Each structure stands twice: as C-alpha cells, then as structure tokens.
Amino acid sequence: MTDHPTPSATTSAAATTDVVQLTAAATAAAIAAGELSAVEATQAALDRIAKVDHTIHAFLHVDAEGALAAARSVDERRAAGERLGPLAGVPLALKDVLTARGMPTTCGSRILEGWHAPYDATVVSRLRAADVVLLGKVNMDEFAMGSSTENSAYGPTRNPWDTTRIPGGSSGGSAAAVAAFEAPLAIGTDTGGSIRQPAAVCGLVGVKPTYGGVSRYGLVAFSSSLDQAGPLARTVADAALLHAAIAGHDPLDSTSVDVPVPAVVEAAGRRDIRGLRVGVVRELAGDGYDPGVQAAFTAAVETLTALGAEVVEVSCPHFTYALPAYYLIAPSECSSNLARFDAMRFGLRIGDDGQAGAEEVMSRTREAGFGPEVKRRIILGTYALSSGYYDAYYGQAQKVRTLISRDFAAAFERVDVLVSPTTPTPAFPLGAKVDDPVAMYLSDLCTIPSNLAGGPAMSLPAGLVDGLPVGIQIMAPPFADDRLYLVGGALEEALDAQRGHALLDEAPAL
C-alpha cells in the first residue's frame, strides 16, 4: 500500500532540511517572494517522507506525481502574474478518512482497501482551490476509532518524539507527519479528541472547529453528530491559515451552518489577551492526571495570568458523564454509518463463491474487513439502539449531552474561554493499552465534552514531561473559534519566549 518516492538527486540534504522546517506561512511567503518554488517545497517534503517515513509510517499513500503537478501549476500561474492564495504551494498531509479523486481512501480499514472515491470531499476541493499541495493520505485508527493509531489495518504510526510511543489518534498519521517535518500542515478529524490528543502528544497545534463550521461532505462518517475536520500545524498562525481555507458553509452538508467564518487569522496575530476571562475546568483535573501534565498545565495558566488574563476556576459538573455518554452516542451512530460497508457496491468482497447469498457475503466481508475495535463499537451501538434499550442508553446519553451543553453555556456566561489539560498523560508506549479499551478511552477524557456540545477547541503545546510533549486545551463557545486563536497566539508567543525557541525544536533528530 505504501508508495514512497525515492529521494531526489537534485536537491541537497541540507537544503531539504531547511525547507521542510519552514512553517506553512513562511513557505507560502518564500514562494510568493520567488525565493522558493512550489515544486521545490513539494520535492523537499517528498524527500523528507522518503527519508523518515520508513520509521514513522505516517503515510498510507504518497501521490508524488499529483503533488508535483499541483506544485508546477502554482509555479506556472505565479510566473504568469496570477495572484494566489495565502497557502498556495504549501504541502499538506490528508487524513485518509476524507475522499480525494485520484487517491485511494481506506479509512485505515481493510474493508476499503483499493477503493478510489469518485469525488472530492468539500474540504479537499477547498484545499485544491486554495492551491494547497496534497502530498497523500496519512494513517489513522480504523474509521477514526481509537486514540493511538494502533487500530489501523495498515500498522501503527510512531511518535517522532519517541518512536517506541504512540502518536495519538485517531489522526496519528496527520500529527506524526507534521511533527516529523514531512509536511508543514495536515488535516485531521476529531470526533472525541482525534485532532487535539495527537496534537498534544506530538507537540503541535490542533483545532477541532465548531461543529457545522467545516463541511463533512466526503468525510467518511464515524459519528455524524460529532465528527469535524480541522487543522494540525506547528504554529497557531499556520493552523489559522488552514482553518480559514477549509471553513465555511457547504450546501452539500445540511449540518454545515451558514454563518460568516470567524476571523481566525486575524485573531491569531492579535497577541493581546489583557482582560480576557479564562476559566479552569475543575472537573478536568485530579485522579488519573499525570503530575507532569498537571504541572505543565498550571505553568501555562500562570503564563495566561501574566499576560493579563483573569483566571478563575469554573465547575462543569456534568463533564464527569461525558465519556460514558460519548461511548453510547458515537457507537450508536457508527453502527448505522458503517452498515454501508457490505461488499455490494465497493470495497472488499469476501465469500462470493457463486453459491453464497448476499447476506452471507455481507457477513463474511464484514467479519474479515473490520478490525476488533470497529466491531466492538458496532456491537455496542447496535445494542444501545435496540428496541427496549434505546431510552435507557441512547436516549439517556442524549440527555447528558444536553446537560453538558448547558454546563458550557453557564460557564461561558462567566468566562470567555475554558482551559484544561488536553490529555491526562503524555504519549504512552505502543502496545501499552491495546488490550484495555477502557484505559484507551480515558485518553479522550478532556476532549470529549467539546464534541458533545459542538463548540470549538484547540490543543496547544504546553511543555515537555520527561522529554514528551503535552498540551493545554482551550475551549470556546460555538462559532467563537477566533477566541481559540486569540488565546493560542498569545500563549504560544509567551511560551516560546520563555523557553527561547519553539517546542518542536527540542524534538530528537530522525
């Protein structure tokens, strides 16, 4: 499946390293200034992939030809005097849960092996329209179910900070690709924390936009009412540029909301949070939180105070029930969403020996094509929706969801943003939790409430714990995504100044 290009002979290793370390904004600026061509930027990324992805295994599919063609088009049009967008020529890694013409879409599952979508997701068509260069598809937990990328049918991705550890999940390929300098930007998707948790454990900025802010058309659904695509980047400003490129109303997605896109790019550059009210969520701390994570979080909050924010403690009592509610709602929706993988129209087909009936072929294909975590959730969701159990499980979980939304609404009457650690622990070793699903589920303890309530949330690097990055989560009310960037931009600048460099500069060389 993996299709790695060989390093190009024409670019020196030193030059490649320099180019791939540029932020997206700097890459775009260099291309705009004529100091760098889009082809050079793309080739540098492809070379980096060829060099390090054997170790990291972020990419499931590298579209070198398509990427270089897109880059050439940018260079040609720029040469012809055409004015291009702020990310023109910047390479990007796409989570393999979004459809893109000309590339396979596997969702990390055996059941879609070899399937090529005949259409572009809206996120992808917007990226193409913005002249972003799509390098290829990156790894993920099967159908975005997991927190470690170990549930991929194509093998796990490794954390660039420590390759014996998980990169988080489900957008582990997206995070690892950016942290390993294979791409300055990646698209992930976040159903219960799948952008923010990998961003935190890989030392990146990751944002789950407001539900309805980014089109889900072409995002292969895990849990329709929770899924949202968003940016992963090395800086707040880069994340803002990517966020702005993909956000906005889409008539093809009924749940996408027709409101103006929040001014995230402008907010990321403002760097002034004096007087801003910040609430620390009391319930997202304590037992189960690594002391190092807690210390890094506390230090980041002190920095916010130093920047002039008013920090108070806020209680969101129902957040305690978020995890169990999530593990009823998401599997319920997934049990229905994944019913279409039935061997009839696309993807894997097992047992069609001319004798077996359709029902048997469906069963055999699903038995062979889905991994254990996907099956676990389909079974869980099927049970939760069953006649006689619906009210006790799905119905009850929806009520909890309402209560969590009310907790947020009440909190946002007092404060402008809420903060918490992004994850209870830093990246854990590969294999540590594969046999303990509940321990794995706890990785998303802090991130799930925003998915249930629909509001936007960002993870920002807070610091290192024993050489491993951890994140601070910033949460805002629905459609106030710009507040994340306002706080994130200011905090990032202050934390970088404190340590004298960006956190990623401390990542070990690969």
Add this chain to the structure above:
Amino acid sequence: MSTAAPASALPSYADALARYEPVIGLETHVELGTVSKMFCGCPTAFGAEPNTQVCPVCLGLPGALPVVNSAAVCFAVMIGLALHCDIASWCRFARKNYFYPDMPKNFQISQYDEPLCTDGWLDVEIDGEVHRVGITRVHMEEDTGKSLHVGGATGRIHGATHSLVDYNRAGIPLVEIVTEPDVRSPEVARAYVDELRELIRALGVSDVRMEQGSLRCDANVSLRRRPAPGEPDAPFGTRSETKNLNSLRSVERAVRYEISRQAGRLDDGERIRQETRHFDEAAGRTSPGRSKEEATDYRYFPEPDLTPLALPVQYVDELRVGLPELPAARRARLIAEHGYTVRDLTDLRNAGVLDLVEQTVAAGATPAAARKWWLNELARRAADAGSQPSDLAISPADVARITVLVAGGELTDALARKVIDGVLAGEGTPDEVIAGRGLAVVADDGALTAAVDAAIATAPDIAEKVRGGKVNAVGPLVGAVMKAMKGQADAASVRGLLLERLGAS
C-alpha cells in the same frame, strides 16, 4: 408449516362475513413527482437505463451526505393538507436500519415518531354512502433500489442464481400514507385507494401510476368475531400485511381473499400469524412472506446528517390557500353546474377525459355535447392509437367549436368526425379543415331533393313499406341519400324530407 390453505377449503366470502367483521388498514406509498431525488440532485425519470441516474449520495458511497429536497417537502405538506392532517411545525427524519442489497446505505432515511403530517381523514363514497377513513400519518422517506433476480422461474429471489440491482429508484422521494383501521370491506378499501389516487393526481404531486409502482399499497387485514346483539365489539384480531398491491382490483381481491383465508383458519381454531404476505394476481391468492415476529429490529434513531424540519406557519398557510380544487368538491360542482350524474363522472374519469370535458365546456360546448364527443369518439380514437385522450392533437377549444357547429346544424355528426380527422391530421383548426376539405352541410335544397327522389326511385319496395306506415323502414333510404350527398347533409333533415315525400310524416 404452510399457511396457504387450498382455495377450495376456504369458507365462502359471504359465509366469512356473516361470522366475522373485517378490520382493514391501508399503507400507501406514493412516489412524489419531483424533478430530482429526495436527498440528491439525480433525476427521477422512470424507465432509464439501469444505474444511470445515480451519484455518491444515492449510492450511499462513503462520505456522501443527504440534503433534503424542498420540493418533496412541499408536495408532502400538500398531501397532508388535502387529507385534513395537522402539519408538524417541527419534525425530524429518522434512520430505519436493516441490511438489504437494494438499500445503498443499509438504512432508509424515513420518519419514525415525528411524522410530518398526522391525524387527518379522507371520505370515500360508494353508492351514495360516505365512509370516512381516518389518516393516522403521512411521512416522508426515500425509495430503495430495485432488485432483479435472475435465473429463477418466477423472478422472485427463490430459485434465482444471481441478482442485479438498479439504483435509479434509490432515493426517489416517497410519502407513506397510513390509515386508521377504519375500513370494513374490500370495496371501501378499493374506493379509498381510488379516491386517494384521484386526490394526489389533482394535487399534481405524483403521476400515481400503480402499474409503474409510483403508487403501491399494502393492506393490513384482521378479523374479529361479530358481537351478538348487545355485546361490545370484540378486540382486534392479529393482522396480516399483504404487500405491494399494484392495481385497484388487486387491492379488493387480495383483501377479499385474506378475509376468507383468515376466517378458514379461525374456524379451524388456528391462530393468525402476524406476517407479510404476497398477492399472486394469477392465482388470486396470498402467500406468506417473512414473518414479522422474527423480523428485524429497525433500531430507529434521529438522522444525524439532517437538521430538523421546522416549517414556518406562513409556509404551510400559503400552501393551504394555494391547494387546487379537490376531487370531492369538484364532483359536487360538476353535478350541480353541469347536471352530470355520479355515474357520468365515473365514466369520464375512467376514460381519462374529465379535465378535457371541463375545459371543453369552458370553451363553449354544452356539458352533454362535451361529454358525448370526448367519451365516445375521442376516447375511442385515443384507445385505437394506444395513447391517452389528453395526448390527442386536438384541443378542448377545437372540440367545443365542433360541437357548436353541430348544434347549429352546420355540421352533421358524420361531418364532425371528418373535421376531427382533419384536425388530428394537422390540417388546422376545425374551421380551416371545413374550408380545406369542403365539409360544410349542403343547404342547397335542389341537390338534396334530387337525391331524395333518386333514392325513392331506386328502392320502390322500401318506399312502399314506408308509405304503408312502417316508418322505421326508412333507414336504408336515408343512408342512400347521405351517401349520394357524400355525408354533407344532416341525417335528421334527410329523414324528415323522405317521410314528407312518402306521406308518412
């Protein structure tokens, strides 16, 4: 264990009715006549090459999302309003989950506990008696694809070697109209479907062609013992559901058969199985499909890919005000204004000429003349051509003009038929055809008198009979004159003239 008893063993229908009261409810699926599908932009035209009217959405490809077709919502609300339903100000779609190869997503987007329209009624009239049928609900959903089972003798899945699926139909908007268990006879069941079809046709929201499946009916039938005088009604019995009845006649026959079949089982002390059944048109019998008792749990839940449907009061009110005249009101008006009988209206409707007749009257014809020409001459011509009367290349205004000319004596019926020939042949308006073909009635008495005298001279024996008082024997002489005049005379005048000449008037 087979539940299909041999027909000979069944009690007679009359016998069954004497002891049991049938309780019948009907579920009718109607394909809405929207240009595009329920949740995507694919066309809905019937009869296209298989799998040519599909896209990622209606094929249920990974990542694709539905978007509600607002025209379908509008049509469904119109149906609800015409059925006197309450229209929900807020409702949701729901997923009905089950696996079947012709269902692309393996769930159907439908409505469950929050239907768009509830609590209405439809009156049907049989022989002057009005039966009110309660409407429980009208909800929206998408159609499935169509399976074609190949290799078996019957086209059914049993015995087939493989199956093909055409997804052109997948995603066509449907409404399901569910009645209360109010219907008590096969005749009322049939009349209900007939009236519902007329209603929906009048709304212009579906072509309601049962033979093409754009209107399909399922009949729920149960029996309960007739109470002795003074006893309360017995509780409802267990029902069977006979699926996909595709003609009015099948509705009536299938219900009638089920009444006899169930009576036979109850007489034998057996219980009725709650099951779906198929109606075999050729044999006139129903046979069991899958048993509902072992059927799937559909695991309904609100469709998370769609936002709730919240229709503004003003939107519904505008549709209510804009509803066209409905069949019952129209029938009352036509009886009052045009003097038609209920039977006339039935005949005109069955011939597919009711609209045309009304337009012809509006264009100046008398109701009787319009009825006569459309029902007899023009409906026959359409049938001969294998088309619908409305497809004929003659307008109601043309027909009205012809009837006016006939009434004024300027055309005979025979000449009028020739004028119709000319109009249908594209020779222009009736007046242009008359001019072009020289078809006006000959009013020149000289030519007519000569023809009359010649006819009498040629057939002296007939003339003698008429003179002798056998007035009805004049027919052949009239025919001879008309022939001589090449039809350009008025037959009634010719007859009068002949009788006068023969001293028999």
